Amino acid sequence: MRVYVAGNIVVDETWSIDQLPEKGASIHGKKIAQDIGGKGANQAIILSRCGIDTRLISATGDDINGQWIRERIRHEKLTLLPPQFLSAHSDTSIIFNSSDGDNAIITTTAAADALAADIILAYLADAAAGDILLQQGNFSADKTRRLFSWAKAHGLTTVFNPSPVNPDFADLWPLIDIAVVNQPEADLLQPAGVNTLVITQGAAGALLIRGNQRVFCPAINVAAVDTTGAGDTFLAVLLASALLRGVAPDLLALQHASAAAAITVSRTGTLNAFPDADELQRILAQR
Ligand code: ATP
Numbered sequence: 001m002r003v004y005v006a007g008n009i010v011v012d013e014t015w016s017i018d019q020l021p022e023k024g025a026s027i028h029g030k031k032i033a034q035d036i037g038g039k040g041a042n043q044a045i046i047l048s049r050c051g052i053d054t055r056l057i058s059a060t061g062d063d064i065n066g067q068w069i070r071e072r073i074r075h076e077k078l079t080l081l082p083p084q085f086l087s088a089h090s091d092t093s094i095i096f097n098s099s100d101g102d103n104a105i106i107t108t109t110a111a112a113d114a115l116a117a118d119i120i121l122a123y124l125a126d127a128a129a130g131d132i133l134l135q136q137g138n139f140s141a142d143k144t145r146r147l148f149s150w151a152k153a154h155g156l157t158t159v160f161n162p163s164p165v166n167p168d169f170a171d172l173w174p175l176i177d178i179a180v181v182n183q184p185e186a187d188l189l190q191p192a193g194v195n196t197l198v199i200t201q202g203a204a205g206a207l208l209i210r211g212n213q214r215v216f217c218p219a220i221n222v223a224a225v226d227t228t229g230a231g232d233t234f235l236a237v238l239l240a241s242a243l244l245r246g247v248a249p250d251l252l253a254l255q256h257a258s259a260a261a262a263i264t265v266s267r268t269g270t271l272n273a274f275p276d277a278d279e280l281q282r283i284l285a286q287r
Helices: 039-049 064-073 110-114 117-124 141-153 167-175 183-189 230-245 251-265 277-285
Strands: 003-006 010-017 029-037 054-057 079-081 092-098 103-107 132-135 157-160 178-182 196-200 205-210 213-218
Touching (some): 003 039, 010 064, 029 064, 029 092, 039 230, 196 230, 205 251
Parallel strands (some): 003 054, 010 092, 132 157
Antiparallel strands (some): 196 205, 205 213
């Protein structure tokens, strides 16, 4: 069994500035961190650290950031496809943190957009019935729909995390087996008819709904310093826990996911904040 993650991979650059600039202003700032990000990459990296055979189908551009991404991801146990760089700038998120605690984020999507559905389908061709296709919200609704339609027609299990949210995703529910959404996404997209629905509620916890069954798992009470990547950690560990035990997502999977997400929120950064493979093995061994 293999998980195919079709999504984005991004260089996250964090800058510290005094205050968000006025229109036309030129200001000083300080770059304080650079890390791998992007929801596709985040989820694929954590799945692979959990011991899941993971293929990340994601675009890196033919620029210095593309080289940096590949060097940084080389140590992870996942396969990054396509193996070659695309003719585009790598996707980048510039995160501005101002001294009054405000922030502003600029994210590019040129590389993800350049990765056409036909290219992704070529890398899905060796998927077998029972494998998983996991997507997030970084592709257009049409591309996302096409990939999930192909997956359903070939007997794959479909997992959707519709973030960043797009109202057009509300039509996709008939194609989805497992959905993981946060509360605002649930309110906007009204997931219906999915076999397994998980609604995450930040520091409160997460709710699992399957048929008539409703299971709530409170979050672990930790001093949160940076919640970036909490949702990605939660989803990947929830899925890995269920897959490794050969069951549908259950209370134990929610508990494993909550424990892993609590580690992520207690550290700063994205990839730098994620639990490593040893920490994940310890969490997944808990019963
Ligand atoms: P993000 O977009 O920030 O990655 P999200 O909106 O997709 O997150 P959340 O609902 O914020 O997802 O968080 C997912 C899970 O992470 C929660 O269900 C919870 O288990 C854990 N979590 C989030 N915030 C905290 C926190 N402050 N303390 C402990 N656990 C947390």
